[in-house]
Amino acid sequence: MLTKEFFERHPLTCATELIGCQLVWERCSGVIVETEAYAAVGDEACHTFLRRGAQRFVDTHPAGTAYIYLNYGIHWLVNVLIKGGGSNGFVLIRALEPRTGLEKMSERRKLDDPRQLCSGPGKLTQALGIPATFHGSNLCHDPRKSFHAAVPAESAMGIVQDVRIGISRAAELPWRFLAAGSRYVSKAPTRQASALDRSILPGA
DNA sequence: ACACGGATACTA
């Protein structure tokens, strides 16, 4: 299980390393194939830029806390708080390749195609059955509600970086990360996507 | 292409 220390690094480091890791929620799990990084300072797309409560959330919670919010009045989106690595922020979990509990996911999503179960941030929250009430709780305490390290085959998987999706401010930052070639992402990489440039990562 | 839908943060 990934511990708090994992999330006490730069948001970009966490967002790239989470690709290939597993997100486990009770009986359901999947391999993370798409993430986005948000920085609490200097990133106008981060909630901390406009929402007073978001900055307070960062100040009053430890690394690894779930930040779950309602978007467009319909969809709950799951982020993980990144804190203590010099630059605070969040990683949005955008898509999973389902691994266990597919029947339960299909029941919640009311469809069967494995590629449509978790291929989007709102979809995966619904498929795993993560409740909004988990907002503010920590994802490093209970192994059944946590992240798990990538197996070697998946950590060796290539990573593609691209611009983030659905935002209006700071839309040019290439802070969306995808498992190369994955058929389970929310949206295929755009033309400006490229192989991960590790020089963007602190300490690289 | 477009409707759906509610929390948050502004204006008065």
Add this chain to the structure above:
DNA sequence: AGTATCCGTGTC
């Protein structure tokens, strides 16, 4: 109070 905005999905 009312308005603008928002890290999306399913169906038209």
